[in-house]
Every structure is written in structure tokens, then in C-alpha cells.
Amino acid sequence: MPxxxxxxxxxxxxxxxxxxxxxxxxxVSLLAVGLGALxxxxxxxxxxxxxxxxxxxxxxxxxxxxxxPPVVVGLLVFLLLSRSGPLGSFGLLFTxxxxxxxxxxxxxxxxxxxxxxxxxxLWLEYRDELQAMGVPPLQRLATLLYDxxxxxxxxxxxxxxxxxxxxxAVMIVGGNIANHTxxxxxxxxxxxxxxxxxxxxxxGMVLIFIVLAVNASAWGLRVFAEKRIx
Amino acid sequence: xRELPLLFDSVGVSIGATxxxxxxxxxxxxxxxxLVIGPNGAGKSTLLRLAMGxxxxxxxxVTWGGHQDPAPRxxxxxxxxxxxxxxxxxxxxxxxxEQAGVAKETIETRASAxxxxxxxxxxxxxxxxxxxxxxxxRLALARALAxxxxxxxLDEPTASLDPAATRAVEDxxxxxxxxxxxxxxxxxxxxxxxxxxxxxxFLSHGRLREHSAAQMFFENPKTPLAQAFLRGDIVxxx
Ligand SMILES: Nc1ncnc2c1ncn2[C@@H]1O[C@H](COP(=O)(O)OP(=O)(O)OP(=O)(O)O)[C@@H](O)[C@H]1O
Ligand SMILES: [Mg+2]
Numbered sequence: 351m352p353x354x355x356x357x358x359x360x361x362x363x364x365x366x367x368x369x370x371x372x373x374x375x376x377x378v379s380l381l382a383v384g385l386g387a388l389x390x391x392x393x394x395x396x397x398x399x400x401x402x403x404x405x406x407x408x409x410x411x412x413x414x415x416x417x418x419p420p421v422v423v424g425l426l427v428f429l430l431l432s433r434s435g436p437l438g439s440f441g442l443l444f445t446x447x448x449x450x451x452x453x454x455x456x457x458x459x460x461x462x463x464x465x466x467x468x469x470x471x472l473w474l475e476y477r478d479e480l481q482a483m484g485v486p487p488l489q490r491l492a493t494l495l496y497d498x499x500x501x502x503x504x505x506x507x508x509x510x511x512x513x514x515x516x517x518x519a520v521m522i523v524g525g526n527i528a529n530h531t532x533x534x535x536x537x538x539x540x541x542x543x544x545x546x547x548x549x550x551x552x553x554g555m556v557l558i559f560i561v562l563a564v565n566a567s568a569w570g571l572r573v574f575a576e577k578r579i580x
Numbered sequence: 581x582r583e584l585p586l587l588f589d590s591v592g593v594s595i596g597a598t599x600x601x602x603x604x605x606x607x608x609x610x611x612x613x614x615l616v617i618g619p620n621g622a623g624k625s626t627l628l629r630l631a632m633g634x635x636x637x638x639x640x641x642v643t644w645g646g647h648q649d650p651a652p653r654x655x656x657x658x659x660x661x662x663x664x665x666x667x668x669x670x671x672x673x674x675x676x677x678e679q680a681g682v683a684k685e686t687i688e689t690r691a692s693a694x695x696x697x698x699x700x701x702x703x704x705x706x707x708x709x710x711x712x713x714x715x716x717x718r719l720a721l722a723r724a725l726a727x728x729x730x731x732x733x734l735d736e737p738t739a740s741l742d743p744a745a746t747r748a749v750e751d752x753x754x755x756x757x758x759x760x761x762x763x764x765x766x767x768x769x770x771x772x773x774x775x776x777x778x779x780x781x782f783l784s785h786g787r788l789r790e791h792s793a794a795q796m797f798f799e800n801p802k803t804p805l806a807q808a809f810l811r812g813d814i815v816x817x818x
Contacts, residue, residue: 483675493675
């Protein structure tokens with residue numbers, strides 16, 4: 351397959367167009383994970399520790415949002431950011447910022463749901479001891495988040511995986527504009543339909559490599575933690 | 581605020597329709613250790629959890645030094661199955677010290693002293709969850725002592741330990757008692773009760789059957805249930 355060969359050459363020769371797209375994608379997804387973590391970690395922790403009216407409904411909504419197709423999330427964020435939408439005055443539509451927001455909305459529920467499960471399990475284990483030490487509620491949350499940090503990083507990596515692999519949300523709110531909002535996944539979709547297979551395949555290789563690397567670090571972290579933290 | 585005297589006033593605990601403890605009144609003062617004995621399921625752990633303020637009585641009330649607020653001030657507890665924080669042995673102790681409000685500058689020295697007291701100074705940096713059962717039990721003791729307790733509650737702290745480890749834990753407890761800490765401890769080991777107890781509480785079927793000086797209890801148990809228990813007859817909780 352000659353396309354395969356030239357795709358490989360694009361990757362190893364450090365093709366600037368290809369790596370500009372990779373850089374933007376990574377930047378967007380990493381910032382989205384940061385933003386999603388800022389919302390998802392405390393939210394998941396609170397739902398785990400606090401009983402309040404509507405808690406069950408909130409859990410259902412979060413679980414449902416985990417399963418939403420990215421295009422639907424993209425559409426919702428599009429409506430929010432479009433000129434006539436509630437956040438239209440910021441002029442964010444078709445910018446990398448819009449893509450970060452859309453991906454954060456996409457993965458915050460994943461991070462929140464996984465965090466809730468992780469923190470709740472650890473709370474069941476720690477409850478008696480922390481109560482006997484008189485640990486006040488906010489410090490309980492801090493202790494649980496800290497002691498569950500390894501599992502929580504795994505949750506963040508899962509969020510990153512979903513962000514890096516999705517195409518629908520960034521396509522809608524970013525617009526797939528060359529040199530501006532074109533990410534790996536949207537570029538692959540476009541180049542494949544245009545018939546430029548080498549670039550599409552090159553990006554595909556990089557994406558596969560990134561996903562593998564993310565999972566390898568999750569695994570490595572687990573092994574390390576088993577040894578060091580117990 | 582003081583933790584003693586600890587007072588149970590006609591305390592009952594039920595889960596649904598099942599009574600775990602019934603109409604239990606007792607007063608605990610400073611002094612020699614109080615050992616709680618009785619068959620499996622008699623309600624020993626439930627009594628200790630009440631004394632720690634971890635559960636609220638369904639009936640009656642529990643007070644500490646005359647006040648009713650269950651927040652532990654100078655109380656500490658070692659559970660039947662202590663849970664180690666996912667940290668090193670040393671960090672388990674420093675965490676307890678922080679929570680007890682010990683001044684930052686003194687935490688490090690206090691932590692080393694506590695680890696030395698329970699004989700774990702050489703494995704201070706090992707992950708606590710990788711320690712052996714006996715080591716974990718001693719670490720739990722160090723964590724409890726970190727609270728500088730007036731009342732120390734222990735739920736069968738030697739239940740799964742070999743004789744040497746049991747002796748090590750008993751020595752720490754006896755030392756703590758000598759230093760003026762009131763010990764309230766459940767045990768299944770009558771030899772241990774004889775070694776440690778100043779007074780004995782005998783429970784069965786969720787009721788307090790006897791509460792007397794240890795010597796009195798062993799020489800002259802008043803209830804037939806306690807007599808049978810001491811003879812080693814099987815006292816069933818049915
Ligand atoms: N949350 C609960 N729900 C229902 N039953 C409970 C609960 N907690 C305790 N029990 C029951 O209450 C009784 C007393 O339990 P407790 O743990 O106080 O006994 P114990 O004297 O400590 O027994 P052991 O010697 O086995 O530790 C037992 O029959 C137990 O099954
Ligand atoms: Mg028990």
C-alpha cells in the first residue's frame with residue numbers, strides 16, 4: 351500500500367502540518383480534562399459523601415450524560431455559544447476555546463461518575479476510622495480524594511481517552527477550520543472524504559499511539575501504586 | 581471538656597425490630613481497665629461503638645463528662661478490623677496527630693515517639709496496608725494514642741494475633757493504662773481479661789448481666805450465664 355508508506359513517512363519525518371494538528375488536538379483535550387476534572391472531581395466527591403434531595407436524579411442525569419453521543423453535546427454547546435445563544439456575546443464559536451468547553455462538557459460526567467464510585471467505596475472503608483478521628487466533612491473529602499488519587503488519575507485518563515477520540519463535538523463547535531480548529535479526528539474525517547489517505551492514515555497512527563500510551567501509563571501507575579502505596 | 585465519667589442511661593439500640601442492646605445502664609470512671617466480655621453477637625462491638633459516639637442510641641442516652649455531644653475530643657478507638665490509610669505507617673500516625681490538632685512543629689517528634697512506643701520505628705516508611713496483622717494492630721494503637729486520649733476504646737485488639745504479638749499489644753495497653761488512660765476493651769481471651777482487667781462487664785443477648793470488679797467476677801460470678809461462660813460452656817446467642 352503506497353499510502354501506508356507515505357503516511358508512515360509523514361509521521362517519522364515530523365511533517366509540520368501533521369504535527370500542528372496533533373499539537374492542537376492534545377492541547378484541546380488536555381485543557382478539557384483539566385476543566386472537566388475541576389468540575390467532576392468535587393462534584394463526584396460531594397455526591398458520594400452528601401445525602402441531599404435530588405441526589406438520585408443527579409446521578410441518573412450524570413450517568414445519562416456519559417452515554418450521550420458527542421454530536422449531541424456539540425449541538426448543545428453550539429446553541430449556547432452561537433451568536434443568538436446565552437453565551438453568544440463572547441464570540442467563542444469556532445475557536446479552540448469552544449472545543450475545550452464542548453469536550454469538558456463531554457467528559458466531566460465521566461470523571462464525576464467514576465469519582466463518585468471510587469470515593470464512595472473508599473468512604474465505606476474509611477468511615478469508622480475518620481469518624482473516630484473526628485475528621486470534619488470537607489477534610490474527609492480531601493482525605494478521600496488524596497488517598498484515591500491513583501484510581502482518580504485513571505478516571506482522568508479515561509476522560510482524556512474519550513476527549514481525544516471523539517469527533518462530533520469538536521467538529522460542530524470548532525468548525526474544522528484549517529490551522530485553527532482542525533483536530534486529529536476532524537482532519538481524519540475530512541481527508542478521508544477528500545481522498546488524501548496518507549495524511550488521514552498518519553494522523554490515525556499517531557492517535558492509536560496516543561491511546562496506547564495513555565493506557566500504558568494507566569497500567570504503569572497501577573503497578574507502581576500497588577508497590578508503593580499498597 | 582472531659583470524656584469521663586462515661587454514662588449509659590437506659591440505653592437501647594435496635595435495627596428495625598431487632599434489638600442489639602436492651603436497657604443498658606452503666607457508669608465508667610477513671611481507673612483500671614474495663615473489659616467487656618460475652619459470646620459472639622452479644623453486643624460488645626455495639627456497646628463500644630456507642631461509647632465512641634459512632635452510633636446514636638435508639639432509646640436512652642449516652643453522655644461523656646456530663647455532655648451529650650458525640651464528637652470525639654479525647655476519645656480514641658481501635659476497631660476489631662482496623663483500616664489502614666493508603667499511606668506509609670508514619671503518615672498514618674502523622675495524619676492522626678494532625679486531626680487531633682497537634683501543633684505542626686511537634687508532629688514529627690511525636691510521630692517517631694509513638695512508632696517507637698509500639699515498636700514500629702524500623703518500618704515507618706513501609707505502606708501501612710502491606711504490614712502484617714500484628715503490625716497493623718500496633719499501628720492502629722499508635723494512631724489511637726496519637727489523640728492523647730482520656731478514654732481509649734479497643735475492640736478485640738488481639739483477636740487474630742499469635743501469642744508473642746498478643747503480648748506486645750497487651751504491654752502497650754497496660755502501659756497506656758498505667759499512664760492514666762481509661763481503657764474500655766472487648767476481649768474473647770479470658771486469660772487476657774485476667775491479666776488486664778480492673779473490672780468486667782459481661783454481656784449476653786444485648787443485656788448487661790454483670791458489671792463488677794475483675795476479681796469478684798472471676799471468683800464469684802453472680803449469674804448462671806456468667807458461671808457457664810467462665811466454665812467454658814457454650815453460651816449460645818439465640
Ligand atoms: N448493622 C446491623 N444490622 C443488623 N444487625 C446487626 C448490625 N450490627 C450488628 N448486628 C447484630 O447485632 C448483634 C450484636 O453485634 P456485635 O457486633 O455488637 O456483637 P459482638 O458481641 O461484638 O460479637 P463478636 O464477638 O462476634 O465481635 C449481632 O447479632 C449482629 O449480627
Ligand atoms: Mg465484636
